[in-house]
Amino acid sequence: MKLLTHNMLTSKCMKAVTVGYPLGINASDVRVSEVDFNPDFIAKIIPKVDWAVLWNAAESIGQLEGLPKDIVENYENDHDFLKKAHHVLLEVDIINGELICPETGRKFPISNGIPNLLLNEDEV
Amino acid sequence: MDSHKFIKKVTKKLRRLQYILNKETGAVSSSTPTQNLAICNVGQINGLTEATIVEAFKQYGPLERVLLIPGKSCAFLSYKSVVSATRAFEDANGKLNIAQDEKPAYLSYVESLPESKNDKIWDRLPPGLTIIENFVTEAEEAMLLSLCMFEDDVNSMKHRQVKHYGYEFRYDINNVDKDKPLSEKIPQECDVLWRRLNIDFRPDQLTINHYKPGQGIPAHIDTHSAFEDPILSLSLNSAVVMEFKQKETICVLLPQRSLAIISGECRYDWTHAIIPRKYDFYYTSNECNSFKRDTRVSFTFRKILRGECSCNYKLNCDSYAKNLERIDHTLATKLESQHVHEVYEDIAGHFSDTRHKPWPNVLDFLKTFKTGSILVDIGCGNGKYFGYNREIFETIVARINLIFQVGMDRSFKLNELCKGRGFEIFTGNCLNLPLKNNTADGVISIAVIHHLATKERRLKALTEITRILRPGGLALIYVWAKQQMKNQEKSTYIKQDRKNRKSTDEEIRGASTDEIFVVDGISLPVHINRTDFNHSDVLVPWKLKSENLSKAQTFLRFYHVFEEGELDNLCEEIPEIT
Numbered sequence: 001m002k003l004l005t006h007n008m009l010t011s012k013c014m015k016a017v018t019v020g021y022p023l024g025i026n027a028s029d030v031r032v033s034e035v036d037f038n039p040d041f042i043a044k045i046i047p048k049v050d051w052a053v054l055w056n057a058a059e060s061i062g063q064l065e066g067l068p069k070d071i072v073e074n075y076e077n078d079h080d081f082l083k084k085a086h087h088v089l090l091e092v093d094i095i096n097g098e099l100i101c102p103e104t105g106r107k108f109p110i111s112n113g114i115p116n117l118l119l120n121e122d123e124v
Numbered sequence: 125m126d127s128h129k130f131i132k133k134v135t136k137k138l139r140r141l142q143y144i145l146n147k148e149t150g151a152v153s154s155s156t157p158t159q160n161l162a163i164c165n166v167g168q169i170n171g172l173t174e175a176t177i178v179e180a181f182k183q184y185g186p187l188e189r190v191l192l193i194p195g196k197s198c199a200f201l202s203y204k205s206v207v208s209a210t211r212a213f214e215d216a217n218g219k220l221n222i223a224q225d226e227k228p229a230y231l232s233y234v235e236s237l238p239e240s241k242n243d244k245i246w247d248r249l250p251p252g253l254t255i256i257e258n259f260v261t262e263a264e265e266a267m268l269l270s271l272c273m274f275e276d277d278v279n280s281m282k283h284r285q286v287k288h289y290g291y292e293f294r295y296d297i298n299n300v301d302k303d304k305p306l307s308e309k310i311p312q313e314c315d316v317l318w319r320r321l322n323i324d325f326r327p328d329q330l331t332i333n334h335y336k337p338g339q340g341i342p343a344h345i346d347t348h349s350a351f352e353d354p355i356l357s358l359s360l361n362s363a364v365v366m367e368f369k370q371k372e373t374i375c376v377l378l379p380q381r382s383l384a385i386i387s388g389e390c391r392y393d394w395t396h397a398i399i400p401r402k403y404d405f406y407y408t409s410n411e412c413n414s415f416k417r418d419t420r421v422s423f424t425f426r427k428i429l430r431g432e433c434s435c436n437y438k439l440n441c442d443s444y445a446k447n448l449e450r451i452d453h454t455l456a457t458k459l460e461s462q463h464v465h466e467v468y469e470d471i472a473g474h475f476s477d478t479r480h481k482p483w484p485n486v487l488d489f490l491k492t493f494k495t496g497s498i499l500v501d502i503g504c505g506n507g508k509y510f511g512y513n514r515e516i517f518e519t520i521v522a523r524i525n526l527i528f529q530v531g532m533d534r535s536f537k538l539n540e541l542c543k544g545r546g547f548e549i550f551t552g553n554c555l556n557l558p559l560k561n562n563t564a565d566g567v568i569s570i571a572v573i574h575h576l577a578t579k580e581r582r583l584k585a586l587t588e589i590t591r592i593l594r595p596g597g598l599a600l601i602y603v604w605a606k607q608q609m610k611n612q613e614k615s616t617y618i619k620q621d622r623k624n625r626k627s628t629d630e631e632i633r634g635a636s637t638d639e640i641f642v643v644d645g646i647s648l649p650v651h652i653n654r655t656d657f658n659h660s661d662v663l664v665p666w667k668l669k670s671e672n673l674s675k676a677q678t679f680l681r682f683y684h685v686f687e688e689g690e691l692d693n694l695c696e697e698i699p700e701i702t
Contacts, residue, residue: 005530005548008498008563013556021560041526044496048563114539116551117558121457124556 001115003057004089007049009115011101011108014123022053023108024100027061031113035090042086043076049089058088134218134230141165142232145198154233157210159188160202162234166223167199168192175403177201178414180222184212187412190405191237200237204411209233244367245374246407252354252388253368255376259320259383265360269421271311272332289330291428293350299442300329300350302428310425317358317425323385325354327425335364337417340400343369346391348433348441351426354387358425362418365404370394377406392437438649439658451646456577459646463663463682464575465534471668471679472537476506486570489600490527497527497565502554502589503572504531507542527565532557555581557588564592567599574603574683577661582684583694590700606657606685650680657685 011020051071058064067084075081099108099115106123109116141164142153151162161181166172174190181187181201185208191200203209217231249255260268272287289310291300310330318326329351335341346355359378366384368374370393378384386396405414432443451459468475486509493499501509510529531549533539542549552558554572567589576582589599651662663680695701 001550002548004528005550008530008559009550010558010560012560013558038495038526041495041528044494045498045528048496048498112540113543114549114551116536118534118551118553119556 001094001110001113002090003054003063003092003094004045004049005115006057006094006099007054009099009117011104011106011117014101014104014106014119017101017103020101020103022050022057022102024102025057025060025094025097026100026107027094027097027110029095029097030061030063031093031095032063032091033093035086037083037086039079039082039086042082042089045089046071046075046085054088058092061092061094063088063092130218137218138164138230138232141230145232145234148196149193149198149238151200151238152235154235156233157206157213158233158235159204159206159209160200160234160237161209161212162232163199163201163222164230164232165197165227166229167197168194169197170224172199172222173401173403173405175401175405175414176222178405178412179403179416180220181212181216182413184208184215186410189237189407190412191240193238193240200234202237245372247409248374249376250368250370250374250390250394252386252390252394253376254385254387255378256383256385257379258381259358260317260360260381262381264316265381267313268358268423269360271313272334272421285334287332289332290327291329293329293331299347300428302430314423314425317356317383323354325356325427327356327427329426329428331422331424331426333422333424335362335398335417335420335422337362337402337419338400340398343367343395343397345393345395345440346386346426348392348435348437349429349443349446352429353391353435354385355391356425357384357386358382358423359384360421360423362420363404363415364398364417364420365406367397367399368394369397375406377404377408389437392435393440438647444647445659451577453578453580455646456581459577459682460575463680467666467679467681468535469537471666472506472535472541474668475666476538476541479506479508482508483570483602486568486600486602489566489568489598492598493527493566495526498563499527499529499566499568500559500564500592501529501531502557502567502569502585504533504542504547504549505535505538505570507531507545507547507549509568509570510542510545510547554585554588557592559592561591562594562597565594565597567593567597568601569599570602571604573601574685575681577682577684579694583697586694586701587698590698601691603691604683604685606660606687608656648682651683660685660687 006023006025009021009023011017011023014020055064055067055069058067065084065087067088068081072078072081075085093113094110095113097110099110099117100106101108145151145153145162145164153162163172163177172192174192177190177199178187184203186204188202188204189200193199203212213231213233216229218228220229221227223229288306289308291302291305293300310327314330333341357378359380359382361380363380364378366376366378368376368390370389376384401417403414403416405412432446433441434443435441438444490499490509501507504510510531529548531542531547532552532554533542533549534551534553536551539549539551550558554569555576569585569589573582573585576585586601589601593599648661648663649659651657651664653665661682661684664683666679666681668677668679
C-alpha cells in the first residue's frame with residue numbers, strides 16, 4: 001500500500017465513527033522501490049493530498065528522507081522538493097502491517113501489500 | 125372497350141405481372157388452368173386481407189387455401205377444383221376491383237403456391253384450450269343478451285364496452301381490487317351454465333364485453349394473481365376468430381354460442397387477442413371460408429384468486445416477479461455472498477484469464493483525464509483497466525496521461541492477481557467505500573453494480589461513488605442490459621454463440637429455461653448463456669474448466685440486468701449527480 005493511497009483511506013464508513021481519518025499505521029514490512037519520476041505528475045498531485053497526514057504517515061514508518069513538514073512555496077518548480085514528495089508518495093510500499101481506526105481502534109490488516117478494509121456485518 | 129381489346133389489354137399486362145411474380149415469389153405461371161390462382165397486383169403491402177380475398181372469391185367454389193406474402197403486392201388462393209378456379213379467372217380477372225384505389229385485380233394460374241414461413245396455425249388448439257360448440261340455445265342466448273342491454277354510445281366507437289359483476293377488473297393496475305367487491309353479483313340466470321359443465325367451477329367475477337365489428341382486444345394474458353384457472357368465455361351474437369400466441373400463433377374460430385375454456389398452459393402462458401376487423405376468414409378441416417362480424421358479446425367468467433399465484437409459468441407470472449422485489453437486506457447479503465463473492469473467489473483464475481481485452485469505451489474515458497488525476501476503479505476485478513499493463517496499454521492507448529489509479533475489489537483472489545501485476549489496490553465493499561469525500565477525479569465501475577440484489581443497494585453503490593468524486597468529477601458505470609437486441613440487431617453477447625448468428629428471434633426468445641434455483645425461499649431463474657434475458661433477476665452460469673477437475677463445475681452468479689433507462693432513473697435519485 002502506497003502512502004498516496006493511505007492518504008485517501010478512512011474508516012468513516014463504520015457505524016460508530018464520525019471522522020475516521022487519518023488511519024494509524026503499524027508497518028512490519030516496508031518495501032522501497034524505484035518508480036519513474038514525473039515531476040509534472042507530482043506537482044499536480046500535491047494539492048490533492050493532505051500534506052500533514054502524508055508527512056505524519058511517512059514519519060511513523062521512518063521514511064521521511066528529509067521531506068519538509070510544510071509544502072514549500074513555488075513547489076512546482078522545486079525539483080528537489082518534488083523528488084522527495086515522489087519518494088514518499090509512490091516509492092514506499094507497506095507490504096505487511098495494519099491500519100488503525102483513530103476512533104474505535106479497529107485494526108485493518110495489510111498483507112501482501114493489500115489493505116483489507118472490508119467491514120463486518122455489525123460494523124456497518 | 126370491346127371484349128377483344130379487353131382481353132388483349134389484360135394479357136399484355138399479365139405477362140409483365142407474371143414475370144414480376146416469379147421474380148418476387150418464385151411462383152411459376154401456367155398457361156393452362158390449375159386450381160391455383162395468383163393475384164398479381166395487390167397483396168399484403170396494399171392492405172389486402174385474407175378475409176377480403178375469401179369474401180370475393182368464395183362465390184366461385186369451395187376454397188382450399190389463401191396466402192398473403194408479407195411485404196409483397198401479390199397474393200395467392202387455391203380452390204378445391206380446377207373448375208372453380210376457371211370460373212373465378214374468367215369472371216374476375218381484370219374486373220374485380222380489390223386492388224389499390226379500387227383498380228381491378230389481375231389473376232394468373234400458377235402451378236403451385238409458394239412456400240410460406242410464419243403461417244398461422246389452424247389445425248390444432250393451444251394446450252389447455254377447449255371449445256364447446258352450441259353451449260347455449262338460441263333462447264338462452266337471447267335471455268343472456270337481455271341482461272346487458274347497453275345504450276348505443278357514440279363515444280365508444282373506438283373501444284369496446286365493458287361491464288363487470290362481482291369484482292371490477294381495473295385496467296389501470298391490470299388487476300382486481302380483491303377487497304372491494306361490487307354490489308352487483310353475477311346474475312343468477314347464469315347459474316344454469318355451471319351445471320352444464322363437468323368441472324367443479326363456481327365463478328365470482330363476470331366481465332361482459334361488447335365488440336362492435338372493427339373492434340378487438342390487444343394480445344394479453346389474464347393477470348395470474350387476479351384469477352384462478354380456468355377462465356370461461358361465452359361468445360354471443362357473433363362468431364369471431366381469436367389468436368393465441370406463445371412461440372407460434374394459433375388461430376381459433378369461436379362460433380356464436382360457443383364456450384371457450386381457457387386453462388393450464390393456455391391460461392398462463394399464451395396470449396390471446398382479437399384483431400380489430402370487420403370480416404374474419406378461417407379454415408376448417410375441409411375448406412377456407414369467411415364471414416362478416418356482428419357485434420360479439422362475450423361473457424367472461426372467472427374466479428378470484430386469493431393470495432398469490434403459484435403456477436409453473438413464471439415467465440408471465442406477476443406473483444413470481446413480485447416475489448423477487450421482496451428481497452430484504454439480510455437475504456440480499458446472503459445471496460450476494462453465495463452467488464457473487466464466493467463464486468468469484470472460486471473462479472478467479474479462470475475469470476482473469478478470460479478478461480484481458482479492455483473495452484474501447486472505457487479506455488477512451490480514461491484518456492480524458494489530465495496528468496495528476498486520481499482515478500478509482502470500483503470492482504476492479506483482474507485490473508484490466510490499470511495503466512501499468514504496458515503491453516496492452518501502449519499498443520491500444522497511444523498517449524495516456526499519467527494518472528494515479530487505485531482499485532478496489534471484494535475478491536481476495538482477484539486482488540492477489542491484481543497485486544501480482546503491480547497495481548495499487550485494496551479490499552473493500554462497494555456499499556461502504558473506505559475513501560474520503562471528494563477524493564477522486566474519476567471513477568470507473570465496470571460490470572459491478574448489477575451484482576447487487578436490491579434497488580436500495582444499487583442506489584447506495586451509486587451514492588458512494590458520487591460521494592468520493594470531486595465536484596465536477598466523472599464516473600463511468602457499465603452494467604449488463606436486459607435487452608440484448610437493439611434495432612433488431614443481436615448484441616455481441618448473443619452473437620458470440622456461433623449457433624445464434626443464424627437463429628431467428630423466436631429461437632433466442634424461446635430459449636429461456638424453466639430451471640429455477642432456490643435461495644432461501646426466493647426462486648431465481650437460471651439463465652441460458654448467449655440468449656435474451658427474460659427476467660431482471662437471474663442466475664448466470666459460469667462453467668469452470670480445470671485440469672484438476674474430472675468434469676466442469678458450474679457456478680451460478682447473481683445478476684440484476686438493467687432495463688433501458690433504469691440506470692438513468694437511479695442516478696436521478698441522487699441530487700448531486702448532474
